[in-house]
Amino acid sequence: MENKTSKRRGTKPSPEKVSWAVINRLPRYHRYLGELLNQNILRISSSELSKLMAVTASQIRQDLNCFGGFGQQGYGYNVKYLYGKISELLGVEESYNAIIVGAGNLGKALVSSHMFERRGVTRLAMFDVNENVIGTTVSGIKVLSMDELEDFCNLHTVDIAVLTTPKECAAEVLDRLFACGVKGVWNFSNTELKTEDKDRTILNMHMGDFLMTLCYEIKKKEDKGV
Amino acid sequence: MENKTSKRRGTKPSPEKVSWAVINRLPRYHRYLGELLNQNILRISSSELSKLMAVTASQIRQDLNCFGGFGQQGYGYNVKYLYGKISELLGVEESYNAIIVGAGNLGKALVSSHMFERRGVTRLAMFDVNENVIGTTVSGIKVLSMDELEDFCNLHTVDIAVLTTPKECAAEVLDRLFACGVKGVWNFSNTELKTEDKDRTILNMHMGDFLMTLCYEIKKKEDKGV
Numbered sequence: 319m320e321n322k323t324s325k326r327r328g329t330k331p332s333p334e335k336v337s338w339a340v341i342n343r344l345p346r347y348h349r350y351l352g353e354l355l356n357q358n359i360l361r362i363s364s365s366e367l368s369k370l371m372a373v374t375a376s377q378i379r380q381d382l383n384c385f386g387g388f389g390q391q392g393y394g395y396n397v398k399y400l401y402g403k404i405s406e407l408l409g410v411e412e413s414y415n416a417i418i419v420g421a422g423n424l425g426k427a428l429v430s431s432h433m434f435e436r437r438g439v440t441r442l443a444m445f446d447v448n449e450n451v452i453g454t455t456v457s458g459i460k461v462l463s464m465d466e467l468e469d470f471c472n473l474h475t476v477d478i479a480v481l482t483t484p485k486e487c488a489a490e491v492l493d494r495l496f497a498c499g500v501k502g503v504w505n506f507s508n509t510e511l512k513t514e515d516k517d518r519t520i521l522n523m524h525m526g527d528f529l530m531t532l533c534y535e536i537k538k539k540e541d542k543g544v
Numbered sequence: 545m546e547n548k549t550s551k552r553r554g555t556k557p558s559p560e561k562v563s564w565a566v567i568n569r570l571p572r573y574h575r576y577l578g579e580l581l582n583q584n585i586l587r588i589s590s591s592e593l594s595k596l597m598a599v600t601a602s603q604i605r606q607d608l609n610c611f612g613g614f615g616q617q618g619y620g621y622n623v624k625y626l627y628g629k630i631s632e633l634l635g636v637e638e639s640y641n642a643i644i645v646g647a648g649n650l651g652k653a654l655v656s657s658h659m660f661e662r663r664g665v666t667r668l669a670m671f672d673v674n675e676n677v678i679g680t681t682v683s684g685i686k687v688l689s690m691d692e693l694e695d696f697c698n699l700h701t702v703d704i705a706v707l708t709t710p711k712e713c714a715a716e717v718l719d720r721l722f723a724c725g726v727k728g729v730w731n732f733s734n735t736e737l738k739t740e741d742k743d744r745t746i747l748n749m750h751m752g753d754f755l756m757t758l759c760y761e762i763k764k765k766e767d768k769g770v
Contacts, residue, residue: 341757345750345752345756346750346753349752349753372738407760408756409764432734437759477762478759502762517769518765519761519762519765521758526657526659527572527575528749530574530636530663532730533634533636533638533704534567535728535745536745537638539727539742539743
């Protein structure tokens with residue numbers, strides 16, 4: 319049920335009150351709501367949003383009610399307000415600096431993505447051990463030698479490192495990155511990295527998990543068809 | 545609470561009874577349990593598994609109890625049995641054929657990944673429109689012309705297409721793939737693709753959503769530190 323009143327409108331969303339599962343879904347809401355704003359759609363019911371996002375209306379109400387009373391019965395959600403609140407919670411106004419470690423195919427693909435710019439993340443440099451790529455430029459970003467990592471991080475504030483090295487050296491590179499003051503590592507090295515340091519963040523990407531989910535969906539539909 | 549009895553041991557997990565959120569978490573359980581088996585660890589308590597996977601023990605019990613009574617009090621989970629049941633539910637024994645559309649940096653990075661082999665997915669070919677890459681080979685997989693797509697799909701059973709084209713042509717390529725009988729599309733083209741066809745599956749990857757989650761975590765820890 320959407321809340322009848324908008325009494326709690328001014329409530330500042332508190333990260334502590336919002337579960338990790340909801341947080342993980344917020345970028346998607348943010349993306350869809352931004353798209354609605356671009357189309358000048360200023361209000362939307364949970365059922366319309368549900369249809370658009372292919373999520374149950376009950377899930378949407380449950381997720382969005384975490385922030386307080388956004389929805390008004392008979393009116394729906396105020397798109398601009400909701401977008402603003404989610405932006406605030408996700409901290410999209412904060413700017414960060416990133417480096418990409420590993421200038422292979424994946425590193426090159428990632429560094430060329432618009433997602434960094436869109437999120438306010440500045441790509442400072444790439445790093446590699448391969449003499450053939452050191453000194454080259456990918457999408458305007460220079461590839462430096464791994465030997466220069468520490469000096470570079472002393473000169474620049476590096477918040478984020480995107481790790482695309484082979485998994486054999488991932489743990490060693492992680493230690494160097496954290497020693498350099500990097501706060502968050504986005505790990506594509508196909509190994510599970512961990513840290514005991516509660517001030518650091520590691521986001522492990524396991525592409526194989528997604529492939530497995532896709533195969534599961536295909537099988538489920540095949541089974542139904544039989 | 546873990547179940548005291550193992551009465552329901554023989555229960556076949558039914559996909560209908562397991563929520564989408566749980567399904568999405570299963571590949572991760574599968575990965576960790578496989579790792580435990582490799583280390584010859586045959587039983588594990590939910591609290592140990594919780595520590596290992598950095599998930600709450602209650603979440604683990606809730607997820608794994610979906611399948612029936614795996615856990616036994618004082619004994620914990622039977623790793624081999626649980627791994628088998630999750631494998632069965634995920635359908636990891638099923639083999640599929642895949643093509644990769646787009647042989648740019650991302651396509652090249654993905655085609656070189658071991659995840660396909662590990663999941664029993666055979667990479668048949670790559671496709672591109674760029675004359676400079678058509679005819680070349682990436683990780684042993686040949687790059688064919690997009691003009692050959694329909695003929696190729698007539699000759700081979702193609703279950704999965706990994707879509708790494710620019711977003712401008714993604715929708716058009718999707719139509720062609722579905723017309724060719726492709727069952728599932730793993731979409732990296734940075735656009736939200738949809739289908740009305742209930743027999744087809746689209747898995748949209750939005751890398752920017754992950755970047756946003758990482759930035760959120762960094763900000764949260766910074767805020768706490770202040």
